[in-house]
Amino acid sequence: MAVNGVEFEQRHGKSRVRVGRVWREPSGRHHFVEWNVSISLLSDCLPAYTRADNSDIVATDTMKNTVYVKAKECRQQISVEDFAILLGKHFTSFYPQVSAAIINIIEKPWERINIDGQPHDHGFKLGSEKHTTEVVVKKSGGLQVISGIEGLAVLKTTQVSNAISKTCMLTQASSLLCLSGFEGFVRDKYTILPETRERMFATEVTASWKYSYETLASIPAKQLYFMEKYMGVKKILIETFFGPSKGGVYSPSVQSTLYDMANAVIARVPDVSSIQLKMPNIHFLPVNLSSKDNPIVKFEDDVFLPTDEPHGSIQASLSRLHSKM
Ligand SMILES: O=c1[nH]c(=O)c2[nH]c(=O)[nH]c2[nH]1
Numbered sequence: 001m002a003v004n005g006v007e008f009e010q011r012h013g014k015s016r017v018r019v020g021r022v023w024r025e026p027s028g029r030h031h032f033v034e035w036n037v038s039i040s041l042l043s044d045c046l047p048a049y050t051r052a053d054n055s056d057i058v059a060t061d062t063m064k065n066t067v068y069v070k071a072k073e074c075r076q077q078i079s080v081e082d083f084a085i086l087l088g089k090h091f092t093s094f095y096p097q098v099s100a101a102i103i104n105i106i107e108k109p110w111e112r113i114n115i116d117g118q119p120h121d122h123g124f125k126l127g128s129e130k131h132t133t134e135v136v137v138k139k140s141g142g143l144q145v146i147s148g149i150e151g152l153a154v155l156k157t158t159q160v161s162n163a164i165s166k167t168c169m170l171t172q173a174s175s176l177l178c179l180s181g182f183e184g185f186v187r188d189k190y191t192i193l194p195e196t197r198e199r200m201f202a203t204e205v206t207a208s209w210k211y212s213y214e215t216l217a218s219i220p221a222k223q224l225y226f227m228e229k230y231m232g233v234k235k236i237l238i239e240t241f242f243g244p245s246k247g248g249v250y251s252p253s254v255q256s257t258l259y260d261m262a263n264a265v266i267a268r269v270p271d272v273s274s275i276q277l278k279m280p281n282i283h284f285l286p287v288n289l290s291s292k293d294n295p296i297v298k299f300e301d302d303v304f305l306p307t308d309e310p311h312g313s314i315q316a317s318l319s320r321l322h323s324k325m
Pocket of ligand 1: 182
């Protein structure tokens with residue numbers, strides 16, 4: 001909007017509101033979530049900026065309190081996406097001046113603990129990757145739901161067996177039989193990286209995918225629907241990365257594996273309209289140690305120097321054609 005001859009945009013909200021919620025079943029089984037909620041409201045409160053008039057401001061402290069009230073009101077376990085939708089619906093319907101709410105939530109990976117192979121009734125341990133969501137709710141009932149995974153660290157050692165290794169050397173279609181490599185890239189006067197058909201493949205996947213639902217009315221009513229979807233997408237990403245437990249799957253590059261992972265989600269989850277993957281190439285460097293006349297450690301695809309930086313950064317997104325992005 002133009003204000004006094006300049007373009008003006010604003011939003012305000014509360015970030016990092018932390019809440020834990022437990023649900024107790026009569027059977028004695030408990031469910032627990034821990035969320036870190038950020039709220040951003042698009043609202044008609046121009047006078048607060050231009051005339052020091054706060055009469056239309058929803059206080060960010062009130063937004064924080066609302067998170068706890070709404071968590072309390074959820075009598076049944078709810079997915080992080082549905083909680084974000086519920087908050088968005090509240091802010092856009094309760095306050096006339098609020099036209100849209102953007103809710104971001106990160107769920108901490110508390111996982112039920114197993115004791116002697118049995119799931120514990122009320123014991124949890126912290127896992128690794130986090131479940132994230134970003135939901136936009138408009139006063140009109142318009143909606144956008146994005147789910148994601150942060151910090152899914154995966155690695156395959158991709159050591160090929162002797163038999164396969166031999167075939168790799170001998171046949172034209174060799175790369176199909178090896179497990180991870182990187183060959184055929186641009187070589188110029190700055191290049192020293194050797195071509196390889198056998199290397200470590202380590203990455204930390206950040207994924208976010210958008211659902212095709214565009215209105216509040218079209219959201220499936222099934223309890224924990226988005227939780228099931230999240231578990232399903234994570235399974236597809238992991239299985240596509242690793243391949244079968246015996247033999248695995250060949251990776252000719254991070255790019256190619258990333259594409260296969262994203263494509264598998266689009267192919268197998270009909271209500272996902274687009275997906276973005278970020279997969280840093282976390283390098284494990286070959287270790288060779290030698291003095292002038294004493295080779296102490298000769299690298300034979302066995303001893304590596306793990307590194308954090310620098311790392312390759314590779315990302316891509318895939319969207320269904322004809323879906324509204
Ligand atoms: O899978 C890879 N993709 C690259 O783009 C790249 N660049 C590089 O140095 N190593 C790799 N590996």
